[in-house]
Amino acid sequence: MFINPMLLETAPAGAFSHSGFIFEPKVDGHRLIYSQQSGSVRLYTRHNNDCTRQYPELVMPFDSDIIFDGEVACTDPGTGLNDFEAVMSRFSTRQQSKINQLTKTLPATFAIFDVLQYKGKDLRKLPLIERKAILHSLKLPSSSFGIVPHIEGAGEELFSQIEAMGMEGVVGKRKDSQYVSRRSKDWLKVINWSQAEVYISGYKKAEFGWLASVPDASGKLRPAGIIEHGPSPKHKQAFRGVCQQLVTGEDKNNVYLEPRIKAKVKMRNWTKSGMLRIPVFMDFVV
Known part of the structure; x- marks a missing residue:
């Protein structure tokens, strides 16, 4: 089952802090909707393209049916930073033997930042902070999965750290935001240009x-x-x-x-x- 993702607006005045927001690093990869239904896992891009074949290391089931939103990324071993070109190389590879080889030489990680369904329950109307609590309570099936960390309120401080490390940017999200399948000012991006x-x-x-x-x-x-x-x-x-x-x-x-x-x-x-x-x-x- 595919759910159209919630999309980011650009923060109008750049980096900001606000007690009503959480802030998390922006992962430099491509959007991924992970859907486990009746025990079967399918992976989708933000445009509803099935990319399950491209990332066999992410076809790992959880303890119950679930739908996640996140980013699939690859890490540059030299810098420790996300490598956008590497994940695009993974995404564009179609030959199965090459895909199997790349899972070892260019492994992908699914960086999860939201949970939309769990155990048959639609969570999208819950406040984001409650969805985050559910997400952090889950047991991840392998080291190919990670949860994007977040802090409350201190967006400018996080952006300064992101800038110093040469990472892509920061996302600020209203703590009480529901998940909507469209672009929303409840989720704001600040890019480290x-x-x-x-x-x-x-x-x-x-x-x-x-x-x-x-x-x-x-x-x-x-x-x-x-x-x-x-x-x-x-x-x-x-x-x-x-x-x-x-x-x-x-x-x-x-x-x-x-x-x-x-x-x-x-x-x-x-x-x-x-x-x-x-x-x-x-x-x-x-």
Whole structure:
């Protein structure tokens, strides 16, 4: 049985503290609904895609039928931090022999932060703090399962620790919130963004997107991703007013520019291949 997950809003003013909230680290993986019905376990992504085959180490039954919400993640052994690219590699692997090998070389962990059903009872209308108490009372079936820790009230303090460790961010949740299958201001995320300066070296033809480039070790520019979010209509208008003078060529998908326009972006992190992960335009650099 699949339940559409409760989704996060962005905290309007960044990190905050509030006695009516609990705060927990944001796990950098992908959303997972774990459903055990009549003793049979199925795993689903947030979009109701069955991914049970991809994570055999998580197909472990509990003492009674249950539905959890959480994140599946992989850990980088070098840093001890969640490795988003690694879990995406696990998710995209389809060959059974390769999946079996990856359970040993790139093991997945299910980080549970909510329990939605247990022993035939729907828990979604209970206050979050009561669901958390039920969750913490459960016996986990293996070391591939963990419960996301939380603290009460002290969101800014937790965010400072998360920032210092280079983790993804913090989630604040109202203690009395019921579980609803939609985006809700009762659950707020605060992302630990990184920042970078890039050159805009082109733009996409079909839909909005600025091509970003950064210098490599030799000083030569290399592609670093596509900026699709962030600029206001005024920023886009200013860009259009300048870019036609800088065109150096085009192909079927893109128009290429002299790298004269510089921009500040925020992003989740740099990928291992040196690309910006989810870059968001902040402002032009003049």
